[in-house]
Amino acid sequence: MDQNPDIALLEELEAQRDLHNLNTRYCRGADRMDAEMLGSVWTRDAQVDCGAFKGPAQEFTTAVTTPDAVRERSYHAISNEYYEVDGDTARGEVYLIAISTLVENGSKNDQWIGGRYLDTYKREDGAWKIATRAFVMDWNMNKPTTAVWDEGLFGMIKLRGTRDRSDPVYALLGAQA
């Protein structure tokens, strides 16, 4: 335990920053379908409960980073990050709006899910990791896809997100992505 109260405050701020970065990394790993990145956010024995999946986080990672015919893209936008840090453990609530495009019965639909991650975190080997994550759904909205990719203003935006390592974020952040 550090005796200097200023250092203790500094460590608290750094923990809040690190937990924020952990959650942005989770979103990036999920949206890029990067098994290594998403796999790096968990403690060794982490558990996930998100309704359709309940079990070890590494199995969850494999499941959501394996290409499937239904989910064409995803966008995990988080906010309202609230963390309570207690030494090497922490609890948190993080709001999520997840937008996905689903290919179902030959048609494309946009799925919006609003909800919260209810988490516990642990510092493992000096780095903050998610120890348990439970997802709570608060609302959802489903609409036929109306995305425009090739015309108008949207068509002019030539840089596009991908669900693999060709996404521009890897060129930007390199090994720190």
Add this chain to the structure above:
Amino acid sequence: MSTDASARIRALADEQAIHAQMCHYIQAIDRCDVELLKSTFHPDGSVIFGVFDGNAMDFCAWDIPFIRDNLLMGWHRVGNISIVLDGDRAMAESYMLGNAAAALPAEYGGGVINCPDGLRYHDVWEKRDGTWRMFSRKLIMDWNACWPFSGSTEGIYASFDTGRRDRSDPAYALGILR
């Protein structure tokens, strides 16, 4: 305070300063404040937005009239801010979940559409003379939708104060925009 602690505090302050500038960027485009927008870039900065690629100051001068002329409303919400510091440089990814409305040209059937969009900004930031500004910003499109506009100004909606694209927006009166 030890040298190590000072460096750690400075890192937090640097991240906070970049975070604040990302908010200023959004304030600038939503309020159509070209001077505020310019202040978020270095003069030799650049953008790759697809709708405009080139010098950042030229982009700012082009973008504000472009927004006024093409969007009936714009509202940008930035999140997932991820900053990697490297001395007086930083790389950053952020997510922008926005909403905009536009009048469709007659050849597209006319009418008004409402377009939520999920984009990302990929930036390089530089601290020069103590101030963080963007050296480059790229726009990445992940998702968008084009729905018929269903906004209303009647009933309860008539009671709200509403955002404006000039200095009459309440954020200026509050003093957080100047």
